[in-house]
Amino acid sequence: MTNGNELIESENPMHPARLICELCRNFYTHGWVTGTGGGISIRDRENGLIFLAPSGVQKERIQPDNIFVMRYKDQEYLRTPTDLKPSACTPLFLAAYTIRDAGACIHTHSQxxxxxxxLFDKVFEISNIEQIKAMPNVTRPGHMKYSDRLVIPIIENTEKEEELEGALRQAIKEYPGxxxxxxxxxGIYVWGETVWKAKxxxxxxxxxxxxxxxxxxxxxxxxxx
Amino acid sequence: MTNGNELIESENPMHPARLICELCRNFYTHGWVTGTGGGISIRDRENGLIFLAPSGVQKERIQPDNIFVMRYKDQEYLRTPTDLKPSACTPLFLAAYTIRDAGACIHTHSQxxxxxxxLFDKVFEISNIEQIKAMPNVTRPGHMKYSDRLVIPIIENTEKEEELEGALRQAIKEYPGxxxxxxxxxGIYVWGETVWKAKxxxxxxxxxxxxxxxxxxxxxxxxxx
Amino acid sequence: MTNGNELIESENPMHPARLICELCRNFYTHGWVTGTGGGISIRDRENGLIFLAPSGVQKERIQPDNIFVMRYKDQEYLRTPTDLKPSACTPLFLAAYTIRDAGACIHTHSQxxxxxxxLFDKVFEISNIEQIKAMPNVTRPGHMKYSDRLVIPIIENTEKEEELEGALRQAIKEYPGxxxxxxxxxGIYVWGETVWKAKxxxxxxxxxxxxxxxxxxxxxxxxxx
Amino acid sequence: MTNGNELIESENPMHPARLICELCRNFYTHGWVTGTGGGISIRDRENGLIFLAPSGVQKERIQPDNIFVMRYKDQEYLRTPTDLKPSACTPLFLAAYTIRDAGACIHTHSQxxxxxxxLFDKVFEISNIEQIKAMPNVTRPGHMKYSDRLVIPIIENTEKEEELEGALRQAIKEYPGxxxxxxxxxGIYVWGETVWKAKxxxxxxxxxxxxxxxxxxxxxxxxxx
Known part of the structure; x- marks a missing residue:
């Protein structure tokens, strides 16, 4: 029996444990998380909790029962599903939470x-495309303008996902926008103030x-x- | 509480407020409105109403409750959902309604x-493809012929969507067909005499x-x- | 009121009028019949009937009530839905029925x-691909071999779909296989002995x-x- | 009447006969088994049974009733659906079971x-892509590393699927990893210790x-x- 079940059981489809399942199915249909790739975490600010999809499982088949729950303040697991491992992305999700005060973080293996x-070297850059206006300014309120240049840093991959943490933290700090x-x-890590913004x-x-x-x-x- | 709820509540799946939701889900699966891009408006000629999807929301998750309703004759909002902003496309949808007497207008960020x-300069042009026969003659009854040349004007983008209005109105007038x-x-704006024709x-x-x-x-x- | 409703009303999901609707939804998700393109007809050999999707409608929204029914022996319509036009493909479907004794014929605007x-001139040709083995020999029982050359004739398009009939009939005769x-x-016309074979x-x-x-x-x- | 129905009837969605149907629908949406291409087999180690999708049918429409069941130890069919033929892939699935002790084997016509x-000669090779980490080491526990080279042998096709058996067995032995x-x-044959690993x-x-x-x-x- 897994303890902490009360943290993931809910009739509310907007509960983080249920949203993670719904979004993983959505990501699967986009081809972003096939073959167990990718992951997602949602932070519940009100209750100081972090919800995390498990490692190495078929993302489109996740059930709320498979979700890990961590206490944000001391990063202690309050719920650890039997037979599952925490996501190797966890330190990376935490970087987005602690450095940027994010409310959710998505990781995909998008082709x-x-x-x-x-095709790009240090950064991916694009400008003058309307869709850029869906992106936030980050360092100040509001969204980017059409003619703004969207710059996304590219860091080198490492053998283990956890080892990305240093470079990811540095990139987040070097590119405050x-x-x-x-x-x-x-692949890519994307975060936002809320789960919907991250999506x-x-x-x-x-x-x-x-x-x-x-x-x-x-x-x-x-x-x- | 939002007033004007009677304008969007209906058991009829063909009600404009429900159709907007259904079509947005359809557009999402085509990749036309991801990331809050795009929009749609339907005009109810009988009751002199215009229904509009809101600005900057996830189009595939829209519910009838999120729909704006405007009175056509004086362009006054009869229903403004709490916490939502009217679509920046509204003046462009209105251009299709007033200049062309359209019954619906669709805007997508189609790649x-x-x-x-x-890849094209002033206009997109194509001819001698059977699918052209699905397009209307516009300036006279009936549909285009297989060997007709379909010409769609291309206008320059502006920083704000509203600022497109002048160029869009001019293009509509310069290209009566x-x-x-x-x-x-x-992206693209497409309109038609009815919502189904626009689709x-x-x-x-x-x-x-x-x-x-x-x-x-x-x-x-x-x-x- | 449309007469001949008894010909299309059935609880059986395998009834031709219901199968046409199901297959049109399937074709729509493949992108083969968007924008009202394409069509399908199924022949009921036992009752000597031909079922036909109507002209110029959204194929993914067709209901059994929209289906035309024709008597095969004299090609007389037994059921004509109000406000709908018979498919312009009808003479082409009939060519597959009469020349090849087909049980169904599919027409798509496949890109x-x-x-x-x-990219090809008079015929599309391909060989040495395993999927070829799903194709029938036509002129004798059994399926094509892996190393067989699949040859599909290409005819020139005409302004009106009906005008294709002569060239289509000729191609069917010139390419008995x-x-x-x-x-x-x-696009393409594909037929088969049964609706499932055609699919x-x-x-x-x-x-x-x-x-x-x-x-x-x-x-x-x-x-x- | 087909004997052995008790082998495929189950309320449990995880029953092999039901999983085969579910996975075939999944493969169809990926475009891997259109046109009756491809196949799948699941082995029930506990009961010493092999479940097999039939030959030459529409994979997305398979029902549990269409499933063949074979006894593993003597490869005798315990259930043979009326009017269906066993998959020509059967000897190839058996090669994965007997040589590698696989729990399931998937065959697709993936483009x-x-x-x-x-595009490749004797083997497909790729390295330094994160998704490689979803692949098993095979010859030892655990998964491949990011910088490992994934090598998949390519064998020549034959006229009949059964004739692939020799080359497939040889490739499995020559490439133990x-x-x-x-x-x-x-297309491709992929197997794994369990059906989920194979998927x-x-x-x-x-x-x-x-x-x-x-x-x-x-x-x-x-x-x-």
Missing amino acids: SAVLCSL TTAVIVRRH VYNEAIDYLLELGVKMKQMGIPTVKN | SAVLCSL TTAVIVRRH VYNEAIDYLLELGVKMKQMGIPTVKN | SAVLCSL TTAVIVRRH VYNEAIDYLLELGVKMKQMGIPTVKN | SAVLCSL TTAVIVRRH VYNEAIDYLLELGVKMKQMGIPTVKN
Whole structure:
């Protein structure tokens, strides 16, 4: 029997443990988390809790019962499902929570992110595309403008996911205006103030990454002069 | 409490407030409105009402309760959902209603539309493709012929969506035979006499834009000599 | 009130009027019949009836009530839905029925078919692909072999769909081994002994057309020497 | 009447006969088994049974009633559905069971697998992509590392599926670290210790094959130096 079941049982479809399951199914249909790839965490600010999808499982088949729950203040697990391992992404999700006060963090193995990491060097850059307006300014209220340049840092991949933490933390600090970090030959981390903002940013970024790949293939610069 | 609830509550799945929700889910699966992009408005001629999806929300999660309702004759809002903003597309939808007497207007961030706006100059042109026969003549009854040339004007994008109004109105007037306007690096506006016609035109145009991108990539002219 | 309702009302999901609706939804998700494109007809040999999807409607929204029913022996309509027009494909479906004794005929605006019609001249040809084994020999029992060459004739499009009849009939006769005809810049007609065979052939052919486009793009011959 | 019905009737959605149906629908939406292509088998170790999808049917429409059941120890059919033929893949599935003690084997006509078989010679190779970590070491416990090279042998296709058995058995033995074999111009066989592992490996491999095709098209080596 797993303790802490009261933390994930709810009739409310907006409960973090249920939302994680719903969003994982959505990500699966986009091809972002096939083959157990990717992950997601939602933070419940009110109760000081962090909900985490487990490691190495089929994301589209996750049930609330499979969700880990951590206390935010001391990062202690309040709920550890039997036979499951915590996500290796956990320190990375925590980086977004502690450095940026994020409310949710999404990690995918999006092929567009991987391809952009092969086509771009230190950063992915794109400007003058309407979809950029879905992205936040981050360092000040409001959203980016159409002609703003969206810059997403690309960090090098490491053998173990946990080892990404240092580079990810550094990228977050070096690029105070970003709400995402691409990991070369790996995928992307996207966070936001709330789970819905994180979801929207992830969709908008993936749209821009996919478009960026197509523009590169056609010889069209992704940044307009 | 939001007033005007009687305008959006209905058991009828064909009610405009419910159709907007259904079509937004459909558009989401096509990848046309991810990341809060795009929008849709339906006009109820009988009751002189305009129904509008709100600004900046996840289109696939819209509920009838989120719908704005405007009186057509004086463009006054009869229903304004709490905590939501009217769509920035509203003046553009109104242009289609007032200049063309449209019954619905769809706006998407279709990647094929964006790519065509990068591959074509002043207009997107295609001819001798069967799918063109789904398009209306506009200036006279009936549909286009297979060998007709479909011409869709491309206008330049602006920082704010509202600022597109002038160029959109001008394009509508300069191209009396068009039922759509592409916005460069942004997306497309498509309208029709009814919501179903608008939906069909939007699907047929997107098919032609996608095909146009592929033909360009293969070095095949989109207009046959 | 439309007469002949008893011909389309059934609790049986395998009834032709219900199958047409189900298959049109399936085709829509494949992108084969968006924008009212395409069509399908099923023949009920036992009762000597032909069921036909109507012209110019959204295929994914068709209901049994929208289905036309024709008597095979004299090609007289037994059921004509109010406000709908018979499909312009009807003479083409009849060609497959009368010349080949088909049990169903599918017409799509598949982009892979259109692209192949632009990349190939008189016929689409492919060999040495396993999926070819899903195709019938037609002129003798059994299926094609892996190393057989699948040859699908390509006919020129005409302004009106009905005008295709002569060329389609000729192609069917000139290529006795084919169970499909591509129409240049238009789409494809695929038929089979039963509705399920027609569906399977259509899927297998579309797979091969899509693969053929990709092979052409990579400079790989579709026919192996 | 078909005997052995008690072997496939179950209220448990995790019963092999029901899982095969569910997974075939999943594979269909990925485009891996359209046109009757592909197949799947699950082994019930506890009861010494093998469940097999039938030959040449629409995979997305399979019902538990269509499933063949074989006794593992003497490979005798305990259940043979009326009017259906056993899958031609059966000897290949058995090779994975007997040589590798697999718990399930999946066969698809994945276009990415076919394309990779045209772009690569004796083996498909890829390294330094995070998704590789979803793959097992096979010859020792645990999963592959990010920088490991995934090597999947490619065997030549034969006229009849059964004839692949020799080459498949040889490839399995020559490549003790592989959990999949690509068949040139045909598709792929993927197996695993359990049905879920086989499903995950198949998804991860297909992701890598798709990425491999894109990398080749962009002139990026799939193996990092």
